[in-house]
Amino acid sequence: MKPKVTIEDIARLAGVSKATVSRVLNERSNVKAETRERVLRIMQEQGFVPSLAAAGLAGGRSRLVGVLAPPLTQPTVPEILRGVAEAIEHTDYEIVLYSTNAGQSPTTIVNRILALGLTSCLLVIQPGPLTPRLLQLASQGLPVVVIDDQGPSPELPSVGIDNCVSAYQATLHLIRLGYRRIAHLQGPAEFRCAQERYQGYRQALDDAGLPFDPALVFNGTFETSSGRTCAAALAALPPAARPEALFIANDQMAFGFLSAAEALGLRIPQDLAVVGFDDIPLSAHVRPTLTTIKQPFYEMGRNAVELLLSLLHGQSLQPTTGAEGGYQPPIRIQLPTRLVIRESCGALTLHRRQEQEHSLSDE
């Protein structure tokens, strides 16, 4: 193996001390321009690249960001990570990936991560509530940014969307299409986003003056199976009691719903209109294609990295509690979502019908 070029070699070749080379590396201002040039040139010639490990050790801060992610096969994750990777690339940081393969204690993982002393900050992609251990570490000063979901109250800096408003839009879309009895398949209560989506749904109903019927709210787990269960429940209903439309809290459940509905002879959107939430890749390919709220996953990844690094560089976006000691809620970056209209909501069908009627009356 090639003997690695070290800072010492550079120093010798440039006729300066290690300290000076280090200064050049870290872009300190107090180095004579001439010296800097020379050192830089030699580094170039020698193909020198400083050891992150050594720098981290010595400097007490590393240039690795730990990324805590759920299993990568969860459909929203790759796109987020792509954003993260892209953002990281433009920096001199690297990613240490801790992908939790279902069923390990998150606390264990968090411990493992930090204790290593490799990473000095953490990016958490975690649906559902955060572990106490993580909160504890964060309160001890560890820079942490959470993507998307959080526990009951936002406790850490985060990047996400406005679930309530988005759900409102999804529901409103159904209302505008003329549906009156609109059901909701919600996510598990411990997910903040599930609650917010439910609220958005309720609000849209209220604002439209539509009655809220608790019997039309179904509980789900965010998993495909919940969609199937829900479909079965709806199919079992006497046709008269059946809702005209359904807002499902995530696409994953929507898939389960669509496939079960097909098997049960429930036609989407003719018998029942469906709107999902997430817009994961599959959503454009299921039959019928799924009308859904598009989450900007890629952008979320990018923004999370930027936020994390800015926290790290101590530009404390987080105005440190002033003299008055007032509580400052953690910073949150909220990205816009978009309603993607496809087949499952019936908008396209309605349009066509309207156009037909229109052209008929025209003639």
Place this chain on the structure above:
Amino acid sequence: MKPKVTIEDIARLAGVSKATVSRVLNERSNVKAETRERVLRIMQEQGFVPSLAAAGLAGGRSRLVGVLAPPLTQPTVPEILRGVAEAIEHTDYEIVLYSTNAGQSPTTIVNRILALGLTSCLLVIQPGPLTPRLLQLASQGLPVVVIDDQGPSPELPSVGIDNCVSAYQATLHLIRLGYRRIAHLQGPAEFRCAQERYQGYRQALDDAGLPFDPALVFNGTFETSSGRTCAAALAALPPAARPEALFIANDQMAFGFLSAAEALGLRIPQDLAVVGFDDIPLSAHVRPTLTTIKQPFYEMGRNAVELLLSLLHGQSLQPTTGAEGGYQPPIRIQLPTRLVIRESCGALTLHRRQEQEHSLSDE
């Protein structure tokens, strides 16, 4: 922030030297059982976890494996990474993820990775040929394992499948279904796997005594658009000249083909049977669902990690060129694939028809 517990603290508390603690950490044999117990207990009490960074620096080898991956949104990648992550989890190694967001020079990336001196080994998930730089480093002793594809000749230890046999099976499946004129949409020539799949296709034709018609082989890029182009080309053919079936070298292109075919009024599988290759998540959801060769991505990830670590631990699976200096090809782990029969090949339709005919003749 909590002042990190160091090996020195443990040593003091246990009344031994740092060296001894280090020995315990590294499970060296020459430590009295009693001492080991005591040290371990103290480490436990103090919640001590050694710094990977320091260990790596001092020991000259790190416990980080660099994973070089294409953009995570490429559909085969997440599943591979899941396998990688799962395998890593059972070790005391961690993953440093270098995800290349399209369009950067791979050499640059490789340099960046290694120079950092963070990772002492590399897992490369890269479709297409390897960069010379990577080969050079590998020949200098850097442990590298490649997942799946390689350049014209296998130069590095790798984990993959037998593309030739798999393609043979895919084609044979079509032949057995009774198709005679079978076309092939192949991948780009610089991909070893593309060549091998083509060979498998040819071989199956030959063995079945079917004539090979060069006009039925189309060139693709492995991207969706190629599928569309191919569909257009086929649709333009006079019906008599049209093939009865098509083996497409990857699912991605197959999707393009299916969607374009639908638009062009080409019915799959009635007018043309299709078999793909990969079995990525979407394949079960497109219409018609895609019959395809399933690659064991998850297992590939796992196996790659295991192979890499065994190389690293110097158990040199790779019998070092003996005295006779004979050339030893790099080790390769080849995993089995499986033909997943869905709608696009027409097997289900045929079955049904046969059953119908059968029941008719029965009566």
Place this chain on the structure above:
DNA sequence: GCATAATATGAAACCGCTTTCATGTCAAGA
């Protein structure tokens, strides 16, 4: 022209761990 401050640089300590080498201990063999 000289004191003073600002700037540039070097020497050495240190980050937390591994590893070599030397030392100390104790049991087996002579």
Place this chain on the structure above:
DNA sequence: TCTTGACATGAAAGCGGTTTCATATTATGC
């Protein structure tokens, strides 16, 4: 009883950087 090793442990030298503190050099003000 005295070697001779095998075994257990400690002291200290790194690994490749960063950082503090001291020193040398140059610029500034009077």
